[in-house]
Amino acid sequence: MASLYIHIPYCEKKCIYCDFYSIENMNSMEHFLAALEKEIRMYAERFSQSDAIDTIFFGGGTPSLLPPSTMGRILTALHSNYQIRSDAEITVETNPGTVDIEKLRGYRSLGVNRLSIGIQSFHPHELAFLSRIHTSEEAVQCVEDAYRAGFENISVDLIFSLPNQTLERWNENLRRAIALQPKHISAYSLIVEEYTPLFMMVQNKTVSPLPENLDAEIYESTIGMMAEHGYQQYEISNYAKPGYECHHNKNYWNHSNYLSFGPSAHSFWKEGPTKGSRWWNVRSIAQYCESIGKAEFPVAGSEVVDKEKMFSEAIFLGLRTGELNVAMLQQLYGVDMLTTHGEKLKSFSDDDLLRIKDRHITLTRKGFLVCDAIAESLL
Numbered sequence: 470m471a472s473l474y475i476h477i478p479y480c481e482k483k484c485i486y487c488d489f490y491s492i493e494n495m496n497s498m499e500h501f502l503a504a505l506e507k508e509i510r511m512y513a514e515r516f517s518q519s520d521a522i523d524t525i526f527f528g529g530g531t532p533s534l535l536p537p538s539t540m541g542r543i544l545t546a547l548h549s550n551y552q553i554r555s556d557a558e559i560t561v562e563t564n565p566g567t568v569d570i571e572k573l574r575g576y577r578s579l580g581v582n583r584l585s586i587g588i589q590s591f592h593p594h595e596l597a598f599l600s601r602i603h604t605s606e607e608a609v610q611c612v613e614d615a616y617r618a619g620f621e622n623i624s625v626d627l628i629f630s631l632p633n634q635t636l637e638r639w640n641e642n643l644r645r646a647i648a649l650q651p652k653h654i655s656a657y658s659l660i661v662e663e664y665t666p667l668f669m670m671v672q673n674k675t676v677s678p679l680p681e682n683l684d685a686e687i688y689e690s691t692i693g694m695m696a697e698h699g700y701q702q703y704e705i706s707n708y709a710k711p712g713y714e715c716h717h718n719k720n721y722w723n724h725s726n727y728l729s730f731g732p733s734a735h736s737f738w739k740e741g742p743t744k745g746s747r748w749w750n751v752r753s754i755a756q757y758c759e760s761i762g763k764a765e766f767p768v769a770g771s772e773v774v775d776k777e778k779m780f781s782e783a784i785f786l787g788l789r790t791g792e793l794n795v796a797m798l799q800q801l802y803g804v805d806m807l808t809t810h811g812e813k814l815k816s817f818s819d820d821d822l823l824r825i826k827d828r829h830i831t832l833t834r835k836g837f838l839v840c841d842a843i844a845e846s847l848l
């Protein structure tokens with residue numbers, strides 16, 4: 470199993486909280502696309518004979534700015550250079566306000582079979598605060614158009630714990646998302662990333678983050694409401710109807726191989742069962758195109774992921790998915806956590822943060838609230 474990720478580094482307008490690499494000026498698009506096709510070919514010379522590809526993800530940036538003809542051009546490059554399974558999950562991150570039904574029909578006809586729609590909120594003033602380009606009406610229209618265009622595997626992204634948000638207002642957001650009957654919902658707590666406009670607003674005290682206790686209350690309420698409506702929590706921020714988990718993200722969390730193309734994109738490839746490499750591209754379209762023009766990989770940095778780091782990541786990522794398979798960890802890394810971490814695990818279990826059964830550790834709902842703290846303590 471392996472995945473491909475394509476980073477489309479353009480947005481109509483930057484959102485105040487976002488630290489993903491993207492620019493608003495699309496004049497370099499043609500130059501970028503030519504470089505992207507070449508990067509896809511360059512990596513294929515090294516990796517095309519390896520694992521079959523079972524997921525492709527177009528992220529960004531705003532990939533839904535691309536017309537179907539351009540999306541088709543990229544997919545053709547991928548299909549010509551990699552062994553892509555006929556049933557591969559192919560996702561496009563889609564922003565309301567950038568698509569209409571014709572464009573979505575075009576994507577569908579290319580084999581795109583999953584949309585991840587960035588709604589974030591249904592409240593006009595919250596959308597304005599986040600500097601999103603769409604209205605709540607456009608968000609609803611986008612989901613309806615997606616159904617009519619033939620998509621059934623639809624995910625909706627929402628953000629909670631916005632400044633001044635109340636539990637009631639968030640619950641209304643969630644209720645409106647559930648009413649659209651997507652197969653998958655991602656609900657993220659707003660993170661104040663360094664060097665973003667939001668970060669400056671917090672520094673200047675023009676905006677105050679929501680108190681931690683309210684953030685926790687909103688998160689707990691989200692878990693409850695999702696369960697009530699038949700969505701299974703399969704990661705700290707992700708909920709799906711049975712069978713509709715995002716395979717692409719699961720591949721990331723399972724340490725599967727993935728190659729990523731485009732500026733700022735990160736890749737990971739295992740060289741053996743417990744050792745791998747991670748590398749990431751430059752965060753600049755100009756530098757990216759320049760390197761590729763010289764037939765050089767546009768890599769900004771890399772690291773060896775050794776056995777110890779793989780083990781730490783397996784604990785951290787595993788806990789975020791709510792479950793650790795103790796037998797598998799022992800097989801891969803030679804560590805029996807029930808022995809090495811027995812005391813700590815018992816105390817977490819006594820505090821009703823996790824359960825241990827049949828060499829599986831599972832987080833309770835209370836445990837999900839402090840998942841990262843549990844991982845840190847174990848590591």
Ligand code: SF4
Pocket residue numbers: 479480482483484487488489491529530531564587
């Ligand atoms: S649309 Fe997405 S990628 Fe673009 S700035 Fe907003 S959050 Fe970031």
